[in-house]
Amino acid sequence: MSNNTIKGVVIFGSLAIIGIIAIQAYLLINTWDAEEKEFEENVIIALQNVADRFKEMGSSPPKIDLINQVLSNYFIVNINDNIRPEILEFFLRTELEHIGLREDFEYGIYNCNSREMAYGKYISYSPGEETNLTSQSIELPVPEDENLIYYFGVRFPNRTSQILSNMRLTLIFSTILLVTILFFLYSMFIILQQKRLSEMQKDFINNMTHEFKTPISTIKISSDVFLKSPEIAGNERLAKYAQIIQEQNTRLNNQVEKVLQLARIEEGNFKLNKEGVDLHQLLASIMESVRLKVEKQGGTLECTLKAERPIVLADKLHLTNIIHNLLDNAAKYCKEVPHITVSTSSNKNSRVELAIRDEGIGIRKENLTKLFDKFYRVPTGNVHNVKGFGLGLFYAKNICAAHNWKIVINSEPNKETIVSILM
DSSP states (O other): OOHHHHHHHHHHHHHHHHHHHHHHHHHHHHHHHHHHHHHHHHHHHHHHHHHHHHHHTTOOOOSSSOEEEEETTEEEEEOOSOOOHHHHHHHHHHHHHHTTOOOOEEEEEEETTTTEEEEEEEEOSSTTOOEEEOTTTOOOOOOOOTTOOSEEEEEOTTHHHHHHHHTHHHHHHHHHHHHHHHHHHHHHHHHHHHHHHHHHHHHHHHHHHHHHHHHHHHHHHHHHHHHHOHHHHTOHHHHHHHHHHHHHHHHHHHHHHHHHHHHHHHHTOOOOOEEEEEHHHHHHHHHHHHHHHHHHTTOEEEEEEOOSOOEEEEEHHHHHHHHHHHHHHHHHSOSSSOEEEEEEEEOTTSOEEEEEEEOSSOOOHHHHTTTTSTTOOOOOTTOOOSOOOSOHHHHHHHHHHHTTOEEEEEEETTTEEEEEEEO
16 A cells, blocks of 8 residues: 555545544534423423412412523522422422423422521432432522522432433444544554554565675676686586576576566656567567476477567566566476467457466466465465465566556466466
8 A cells, every 4th residue: 555545544534533523523512402402491391380380379470580590400480479398399290290301300499588498309200219308408509689589499410311311322323433433543553553564574675685686696706607617617516506506596686686676666666668579579589498498397388479460569678577477387387297388369459469378277266366466375285386475476467557458367277277468
């Protein structure tokens, strides 16, 4: 994943989180306000009905400021007459239950002589929790208003918990959203951490492969000197060892070059030197060197070149590397001995198609989609008779993409594998 992609994900994710939190906070506040408003309206309706019932009994409550909300959960009603506790309690229970408020409350009656709450009671809908309140234990505040002569106060101590209970579903979804946001943030932390580790690994591999270049060059020069020396050439045993050193050094150098080329591809620092390449001539030169290796294994290498116009616009070096990689895979992943067929053809759009077919072990369908992944190798259990790093097809895929070519692999297990490149 590129740095720009990660930055885009982080920015987009941050904006999405901010937007979601803002919307959710707005909805929570609105829901809370709506619950509060509905609660206050219901309480005021119930207390108004209580005052009307006292009025029917002969009281003369004021026409204005009849009901005052002192606190968010505390209301007082100015009856302007003596209040009998048992009647008040009956009216409060009846009217509050009539509007659907079965919530614990406490009420207090104001004594105009002592100018304090003289009587009170805690009404609970839970069995055994109702209590009478003495003047010392009544916590209902007394408003400093001389116009209030005879009144009673009603407080709902569990109002907040009741509203939260009504918002249970909203709070559950908010909690789920919070957990999701936290999981997203944790995932982003892991992604950034893995990206940092991946970059460290990539830098290490690139630096290490660059460091390998110097000893590889030194070994090459030394092996060339050995092979050209008459003393070494005259000793069959030493000449064989010198040849092995040179071959293995060339193999190691090719692997290092492949890693460096892949690093340039991933960083976007490589350029294609495109030119007109005669594919048939190029195949002829490659087949000449590969055929010796295949025949040494007891296999066969056939070539069928039928493309009408074999000239393709390509980087000759990279195209050569791709063909070598594909032929090398075809030779390695054989049953007993390799049988390889290389063919070219022209499609209806005059594009050249190169196909390399082998009668090898084949590839299972579930592994085909992963073949072009970096470092991916088809699982072979505990058998490791075929060596490699899983870079060849990844390299081929990227080079084909840079040329705007299409590479496709079709395979049947234990029958054949065909790699096609449409140029």
